[in-house]
Amino acid sequence: MTDASSPTDPIPPSDGAREHGQRDHIGATSPRRGRFPGFLTRGSLDVQSKLLVMLLAVSVLAALVVGAVGYLNGRDSLQAAALNQVTSLREARITELKRSFTQFTDTVVAQTRNASVIGATKAFESGWDELRNRPVSNADRQKVDDWYADTLVPQLDRASGGTADPQQFAPTSDPQAYLQARYTAPFTDYDEAIAQDDAGDGSAWSKAHAEYQPYFKQAVETVGYEDLLLMNTDGDVVYSAYSGADLGTNLDDGPYRESNLATGYRDALRLTTSDGFVVTDFQRYVPSLNVPTLWVMSPVGEDGKVIGVLAVQVPLALISAVMTGDQGWKADGLGDTGESYLVGDDRLMRSYPRQLLQHPAQYERDVVAAGTAPAVAKRQVQVKGSVLLQEVDTTPVSRALQGKTGTVIDSDYRGKEVLAAYAPLEVDGLRWVVVAQMDTSEAFAPVNTFARNLALALVGIIVLVSLLSLVLAQVFVRPIRRLQRAVNRVSAGELGVEVRTKAGDEIGDLGLAFNDMSRSLQVKQDLLDEQRRQNDSLLLTMMPEDVAKRYKQGDDTIAADHQDVAVVYADLIGFDDFAKGLSAEESLALVNDLWRSLDEAAGRYGIERVRTTRAGYLASCGLSVPRVDNVRRVVEWAEESQRVLERFNGQHGSRVGLRAGIDAGQVTSGLVGRASLVYDMWGDAVNLAYRVQGIAPSPGVYATQRVVDKLGDRDGIVDAGEVQTQSGPQRIWKLEQVQS
Structure with missing residues (x-):
């Protein structure tokens, strides 16, 4: 505020003068007052145009509101239905996968208690011991080396896309070299190898093979095992149904000692009962040409003593059939994009994605666009599989690995927005994740169709309302124009002007009101005189009476x-x-x-x-x-x-x-x-x-x-x-x- 001033300065009167000056104008009339409001002025729309715009705006807004409500409700309903569907699919896949694994492991455990398996384990172990004392000829060794160099390694290189050294797989024991020379090296195809019962060398091992090979061959072909192995308690693979590169190898010091077969074998030996079993997670296995391999193993026992281990290679087709519903996606109500798949704790797939099986070229383009290395994507298309190849680092997988179960709308491994249901899967010691999903573009397709139909209907409404508005505007504006002419006469000073009108609507009421206004102009004049008297009273509140009197006199x-x-x-x-x-x-x-x-x-x-x-x-x-x-x-x-x-x-x-x-x-x-x-x-x-x-x-x-x-x-x-x-x-x- 003001703290000091010059001794001769008067108190500034400007604020008060302005205040009083404004009060002096109380009751003044603007020169523009008296003109009828709402009529066309320069730069504004006339009533007809405003009416047209209003009708269009109301119609379009109503259509948009109804469409928006329908769209949102439809989207929510479809989303809930789609999430329920993928959730049901997720639970069905988990139940079926657990059932299949239980059935498979029960079959393996039952095999270990079978007299034929027990007898075969003892017979192959006895034949193996006999081969320890049988020398291997240079011809046999050369035959095996040639098979590795000319058959296994080229096939392995083609399957894995790498370059392997044949020497790293060379036999490390005489029995291994002897058996592979007679049961492995003669064949370039595993189906040929499993068909041979007896190599005719007269050994005890060949005698056991001739006796039990038909049994194991039938078991493999009936159940669909990828392979069946028998190992003794010293880590030697004493039998292989397909007589592959792992026949005769030692799992403790051989070339496959770091494989999941060796890890599972050691875990199986530590089991205290023959009713137990071990399931290994997928790992690439060289004798199977580096194909991801999962093993189920159970100890073979007799009289309470473990005499060996039975290992069965689980076929990928078993898991694929469960997760794809035998590729009956549409029959399961999954449309064109719905699917379910498995992911391990390393965030790599454990099953085949639908798009890879149905549209491999498009799959390759999508996963590369989402960040997968082009070489990896190309490799998946070449081998027609994504197990241990396709990484799935998505929100559903992350949450499921944290032990959570739920649903979410998020991007998947292809970069597509999906409705996904996820859950952790603990089965026989494996820590996997099950994800069931459907593309939102398909789930919300009916809503998008509705939106397109709504847009077309909106265009039709606009055209229809525009034509109707033109006609209605003419009808509504005609009496208003008559009223405008009467107002102009009054504004020119003519009193007692009336318009011909009748009551019944707002415009008619407006005409009647105008007539009342015209008849009451004299009354308004009297009110103005009264206002002047009030202004005089107000003047007395601003100055003493004698001063006000002199002011009104014109001093x-x-x-x-x-x-x-x-x-x-x-x-x-x-x-x-x-x-x-x-x-x-x-x-x-x-x-x-x-x-x-x-x-x-x-x-x-x-x-x-x-x-x-x-x-x-x-x-x-x-x-x-x-x-x-x-x-x-x-x-x-x-x-x-x-x-x-x-x-x-x-x-x-x-x-x-x-x-x-x-x-x-x-x-x-x-x-x-x-x-x-x-x-x-x-x-x-x-x-x-x-x-x-x-x-x-x-x-x-x-x-x-x-x-x-x-x-x-x-x-x-x-x-x-x-x-x-x-x-x-x-x-x-x-x-x-x-x-x-």
Whole structure:
């Protein structure tokens, strides 16, 4: 607010002058008033155009709202149905996979308790021991080496895409070389090898092979094993149904000692009962040409003693048949994109994806676009499989590996948005993940079709409504134009104009209302006269009656001198800091509330407000009505104003103070200005009161010596310094509040 001013500066009247000037225009009529609202002006639309736009907007909006509600509800329903479908598929696949594994492992365990398997294990072990003492000819060794170099390694290189060294697979024992020379090397195809029962060498091992090979061959072909092996307790593979490269190898120190076959074999030996079994996770196995291989193993026992281990290679077709439903996706209600698949804890697939089986070229493009290495994608298409090749690092897999079960809409391994149901799968020690999914593009296809139909219907509605709106607009606008012509006649000064109309709708009611308006113009004129009288009353609230009378008479200069008038100028301290966080409207409203409270106090003490600004309040006592105790009344009003501010601070948590200056003496009052008049007061007493309130920065009531002398023996008067005036220094006193 204002802290100080020049001794000769008058109190700035600009704010009050503007305020009073605005009040002088109360009741004034704009030159444009009286024109009928809503008709065409330059740059705006006429009623007909607005009506046309309105009808179109309402129709289009209604269609859009109905379509949006239908679209969202349909999408939610389809989403719920699709998620229920993939969830059911997930549970069905888990149940079927567990059932298949249980059935498979039960079959393997039952085999180990079969007398033929027990007899075969003992017979092959005996034949193996006999071969330890039978020398191997150089011809046999060369035959085996040639088979590795000319048959196994080329096939392995083609299958794996690498380059293998034949020496790393070379036999490490005489029995291995002997058996592979007679049962492995003669054949280039495993189906030929399994068909041979007896090599005709007369050995005990060949005798056992001739006896038991038909049995194992039938078991392999009936159940669909990829291979069946027998190992003794020393780690030797003493029998292989297909007589592959692992025949005769040792799982403890041979070339396949790091394979899952060797790991599962060692775990199986540690089992304490022949009813137990071990299932290994998929791992690439060289004798199977590096194809991912899963083994089920169970110890072979006799009289409570483990005499060997039976290992069965689980066919990939078993898992694929379960996860693809024997490729009957559509029969399972999965449409063109639904599928289910397995993922291991290494985030690599354990089953075949649908798209790879049905559309390999598109599958390759999609997975490469989603981040799979082109060589890996190409390899999957070449081998027609993705086990241990395709990485699936997606949200469903991550959540399932954390042990969570649920559904989600997210991108899959192809980068396609899908509705997926996921769950962890714990089966026989394997930690896998089952995911069932369907592309959202297919799941929401009916909704998209509905959206297209809605768009076509919307276009038709717009055309139809446009034609209908043109006709209706003409009908609606015709009576309005008649009314417009009548309004123009009235605006030209013609009274008593009426339009031909009838009630029944809003336009008819408008015509009747216009006729009433035309007949009541004289009444309105009388009301204007009454308004002028009210303006006169308002004028009296802005200035004394004698001044107002002289002003209405047209006097150019209106002023009057007054003797012995008590003058007070009050200034708000700290309001700007309080109002920093407020808007302009909020700040002004609070100031107006303060002035209103001070005006009410002024009325009680006989104080006459001269004018106010946003910061200051100028008032007097004894100006219009002479009062003997005018000084006392002003001081009491100033103290009451301090209490008003204390209540304000308590209500708003502010620290606004009142700094008031009081003087008494001769003043002059009158109207100032021409275009915007303001009733003002000036003189030495006014100037000194203004300067007195600025003597100290802190709030309080400050008075001149003249005021203190009139107060008599009042308590709480403190010396506050002095100010210099044209007549010399003036002593200033601070009036402390006196407790009543």
